[in-house]
Amino acid sequence: MKKNTDNNMAFPRGTTWTPVETALSDLKKSLTMNLKCQKIDVSNSLGFILSEDVFAKRSNPHMANTAVDGFGFAFKSLIGPKNFLNLIAEQITPGSDIICDVPKGSAVRILTGASLPSGVDTVVLQEEVTVLENKISFDCNIKRGENTRKAGEDVKAGEVILKKGLRIRPQDIGLLVAAGLKEIGVYLPLRVGILSTGNEIVEKFNDQDFNKTLDANRPMLMSIMKKWGYKPIDLGHVVDDKHRIRDKLNQASQVCDVIFTSGGASTGKEDHVSRLLKSDGHLYHWKVAMKPGRPLALASWKKTPVIGLPGNPVAAFVCTLVFGKPICGLLSGEGWVQLGSFNIPASFSKAKKTGRREYLRAKIKDGRAEIFHSEGSGRISGLSWAEGLIELPEDLEKVKVGDLVKYMPFSGLV
Amino acid sequence: MKKNTDNNMAFPRGTTWTPVETALSDLKKSLTMNLKCQKIDVSNSLGFILSEDVFAKRSNPHMANTAVDGFGFAFKSLIGPKNFLNLIAEQITPGSDIICDVPKGSAVRILTGASLPSGVDTVVLQEEVTVLENKISFDCNIKRGENTRKAGEDVKAGEVILKKGLRIRPQDIGLLVAAGLKEIGVYLPLRVGILSTGNEIVEKFNDQDFNKTLDANRPMLMSIMKKWGYKPIDLGHVVDDKHRIRDKLNQASQVCDVIFTSGGASTGKEDHVSRLLKSDGHLYHWKVAMKPGRPLALASWKKTPVIGLPGNPVAAFVCTLVFGKPICGLLSGEGWVQLGSFNIPASFSKAKKTGRREYLRAKIKDGRAEIFHSEGSGRISGLSWAEGLIELPEDLEKVKVGDLVKYMPFSGLV
Numbered sequence: 028m029k030k031n032t033d034n035n036m037a038f039p040r041g042t043t044w045t046p047v048e049t050a051l052s053d054l055k056k057s058l059t060m061n062l063k064c065q066k067i068d069v070s071n072s073l074g075f076i077l078s079e080d081v082f083a084k085r086s087n088p089h090m091a092n093t094a095v096d097g098f099g100f101a102f103k104s105l106i107g108p109k110n111f112l113n114l115i116a117e118q119i120t121p122g123s124d125i126i127c128d129v130p131k132g133s134a135v136r137i138l139t140g141a142s143l144p145s146g147v148d149t150v151v152l153q154e155e156v157t158v159l160e161n162k163i164s165f166d167c168n169i170k171r172g173e174n175t176r177k178a179g180e181d182v183k184a185g186e187v188i189l190k191k192g193l194r195i196r197p198q199d200i201g202l203l204v205a206a207g208l209k210e211i212g213v214y215l216p217l218r219v220g221i222l223s224t225g226n227e228i229v230e231k232f233n234d235q236d237f238n239k240t241l242d243a244n245r246p247m248l249m250s251i252m253k254k255w256g257y258k259p260i261d262l263g264h265v266v267d268d269k270h271r272i273r274d275k276l277n278q279a280s281q282v283c284d285v286i287f288t289s290g291g292a293s294t295g296k297e298d299h300v301s302r303l304l305k306s307d308g309h310l311y312h313w314k315v316a317m318k319p320g321r322p323l324a325l326a327s328w329k330k331t332p333v334i335g336l337p338g339n340p341v342a343a344f345v346c347t348l349v350f351g352k353p354i355c356g357l358l359s360g361e362g363w364v365q366l367g368s369f370n371i372p373a374s375f376s377k378a379k380k381t382g383r384r385e386y387l388r389a390k391i392k393d394g395r396a397e398i399f400h401s402e403g404s405g406r407i408s409g410l411s412w413a414e415g416l417i418e419l420p421e422d423l424e425k426v427k428v429g430d431l432v433k434y435m436p437f438s439g440l441v
Numbered sequence: 442m443k444k445n446t447d448n449n450m451a452f453p454r455g456t457t458w459t460p461v462e463t464a465l466s467d468l469k470k471s472l473t474m475n476l477k478c479q480k481i482d483v484s485n486s487l488g489f490i491l492s493e494d495v496f497a498k499r500s501n502p503h504m505a506n507t508a509v510d511g512f513g514f515a516f517k518s519l520i521g522p523k524n525f526l527n528l529i530a531e532q533i534t535p536g537s538d539i540i541c542d543v544p545k546g547s548a549v550r551i552l553t554g555a556s557l558p559s560g561v562d563t564v565v566l567q568e569e570v571t572v573l574e575n576k577i578s579f580d581c582n583i584k585r586g587e588n589t590r591k592a593g594e595d596v597k598a599g600e601v602i603l604k605k606g607l608r609i610r611p612q613d614i615g616l617l618v619a620a621g622l623k624e625i626g627v628y629l630p631l632r633v634g635i636l637s638t639g640n641e642i643v644e645k646f647n648d649q650d651f652n653k654t655l656d657a658n659r660p661m662l663m664s665i666m667k668k669w670g671y672k673p674i675d676l677g678h679v680v681d682d683k684h685r686i687r688d689k690l691n692q693a694s695q696v697c698d699v700i701f702t703s704g705g706a707s708t709g710k711e712d713h714v715s716r717l718l719k720s721d722g723h724l725y726h727w728k729v730a731m732k733p734g735r736p737l738a739l740a741s742w743k744k745t746p747v748i749g750l751p752g753n754p755v756a757a758f759v760c761t762l763v764f765g766k767p768i769c770g771l772l773s774g775e776g777w778v779q780l781g782s783f784n785i786p787a788s789f790s791k792a793k794k795t796g797r798r799e800y801l802r803a804k805i806k807d808g809r810a811e812i813f814h815s816e817g818s819g820r821i822s823g824l825s826w827a828e829g830l831i832e833l834p835e836d837l838e839k840v841k842v843g844d845l846v847k848y849m850p851f852s853g854l855v
Contacts, residue, residue, distance in 0.1 A: 070660040122641025122653055140641055142652035176819040198824035201661035201754045205821045227536025227554055238556035239536050246484040247615035340615045348854050369783040405590040407619050410612035438853040440762050441665055
């Protein structure tokens with residue numbers, strides 16, 4: 028058990044804060060997807076998003092086959108508790124061209140995956156059979172169709188196997204191939220522009236830059252978009268100059284489907300990005316009641332959505348997951364994605380202010396969720412320490428050890 | 442609640458089965474990592490694995506700064522419950538080159554992220570301050586250092602920030618940049634050969650191929666390796682011919698760090714892959730007590746590890762996650778990775794044979810884990826339906842509705 032005490036950041040009073048859910052649901056309503064489609068090879072489709080339902084071209088299995096190595100026969104051949112069947116000399120192997128007919132009272136040796144020959148509807152495991160020259164014997168403890176797979180039991184030709192909007196995973200590629208697909212219709216990948224702003228930002232640190240900040244956000248955000256399967260576009264860095272930011276946004280809106288900026292999203296006099304989005308674009312939300320991530324602009328510029336992230340990398344990262352993931356999902360054709368979560372007992376206690384949603388850097392240890400030793404949003408190292416986020420709801424006042432909290436893991440099996 | 446009844450596949454009796462954990466721990470001991478290192482740019486390092494510990498070149502923050510927009514002053518200037526401080530005309534913005542000295546009794550306006558000028562150790566939020574021409578007033582409800590971030594509070598120059606073996610995520614790239622790194626040492630990506638075997642396998646389906654199977658495994662396995670950050674190498678398909686398989690393995694072992702084969706891993710007479718691995722290579726394990734995935738060969742060929750997967754795509758997929766993920770982790774330099782899991786109440790009931798571990802295709806609905814309507818390992822569509830796997834331990838006999846089961850999600854936040 029740990030107690031978190033170094034929360035040195037006060038929450039301003041007397042201003043209007045938009046709840047996270049309100050901001051999200053307004054965004055969901057206001058955004059639309061405008062991507063074109065293309066045809067691509069199934070084998071190169073990992074991470075692309077289906078632009079149409081996919082229909083099976085071939086049943087899977089194409090023919091009935093055996094799930095085991097054994098002996099195939101007609102179930103009606105069985106006559107009592109112990110059975111003797113004539114053994115046909117042939118052996119049916121997967122893919123073999125042998126066409127054989129198995130009459131009632133006979134059996135044929137057949138190997139896993141081989142199509143059932145005419146006359147066979149049931150397979151007995153080889154381990155359960157005694158082979159006696161031209162006969163086999165086994166106890167009749169078997170059901171009709173045992174150890175076999177019916178033609179089309181997995182997929183029937185002509186049926187929808189994958190729906191429009193699916194982001195293709197490795198297992199979906201397996202299914203597409205098995206169902207006879209070679210080419211599929213997908214959306215062009217979402218082009219996500221990443222722009223850093225602020226006089227304090229430098230790409231390279233020189234000795235005289237004692238009060239400058241290295242641009243951690245741009246490469247971090249670029250790689251998030253890459254990992255999500257999008258096409259990140261590096262828009263570089265601009266200083267706090269209204270005209271330069273305007274020019275950059277004008278250019279970017281021509282080549283990007285959505286733009287993420289970081290920095291300049293606070294209420295300070297130098298925050299040209301947010302003021303510009305308000306005066307020249309459309310600003311949907313301004314102060315979202317969440318921590319980290321208080322200064323967050325959600326806007327549009329010449330019809331291109333702009334997400335104005337805080338300059339702080341921790342806040343920028345969390346806001347990108349919470350807002351950017353569903354927004355990019357919607358704009359990419361995948362649809363509004365929900366963040367996957369699990370209820371996990373907390374290994375910590377913590378007091379929380381009501382009225383805002385909080386995200387904590389967390390990991391699981393011995394089945395319990397623990398949190399980073401500091402909630403300070405300047406602590407980038409906490410993002411690397413973490414393996415997921417905990418989301419605490421607006422009305423929550425405290426977390427006690429053992430309370431279930433909502434944990435969202437960063438990574439999964441595949 | 443659903444009951445699963447269509448388990449038409451019997452488990453052979455009277456043979457020796459290796460428990461999953463035994464196979465895994467033997468493999469862990471027998472495998473070694475042999476990859477070379479390289480230097481790469483931090484911005485291109487997503488998914489690479491650190492070949493050495495990384496030391497911070499710069500502290501983060503480099504200088505003490507303010508976490509909010511407000512007024513900075515020396516804490517010792519505060520004298521009572523209500524305070525009046527002289528307001529300095531300057532404004533300190535992030536990255537500005539203004540060097541100002543703030544004497545005791547004075548305050549300076551300062552914006553989020555700006556370095557604290559000399560004399561300032563505490564910042565009061567602008568919302569809590571009344572500005573009166575050349576003075577500001579506020580109630581003294583503030584701690585020393587409030588709303589500030591100390592130099593190096595996140596990372597100190599010279600300390601280890603990321604450990605050898607880490608697979609680099611977007612947030613790690615953020616940390617590396619913030620800590621002044623431009624280049625890092627990583628391992629060359631693991632080269633993973635993917636080979637399909639079997640006379641029944643075709644890449645393209647013609648009308649006369651009524652009893653052939655389309656090669657779903659190869660593109661599926663290639664894309665798993667791609668998604669895991671490895672370099673998949675397409676070794677194509679070979680028919681069940683001992684000499685051709687031997688030639689292929691000889692070639693492949695020259696250019697791959699590990700080889701995954703699928704098909705030919707059963708006990709049937711046509712299973713050249715497993716017999717060849719036994720006669721010409723080293724076979725570690727043969728019959729692993731798990732479902733799906735009974736025929737699984739774990740071997741080496743001219744010192745290159747070979748994972749002989751079942752031909753069945755469902756079994757091949759599950760075995761790749763359960764065995765392939767930790768094996769590739771170890772061989773890639775990341776180390777033996779544990780599959781992340783969560784305990785989730787079951788929405789199904791199921792009887793289970795003891796003595797083997799079972800993996801079920803699953804997803805979460807309303808906080809409970811549900812399973813695919815069929816456990817048949819021919820059902821590839823179940824892999825696409827699923828969002829994770831449930832692992833049932835060897836000694837378990839049944840699952841009741843509401844029992845906690847071990848759920849392993851396929852995907853995460855980022």
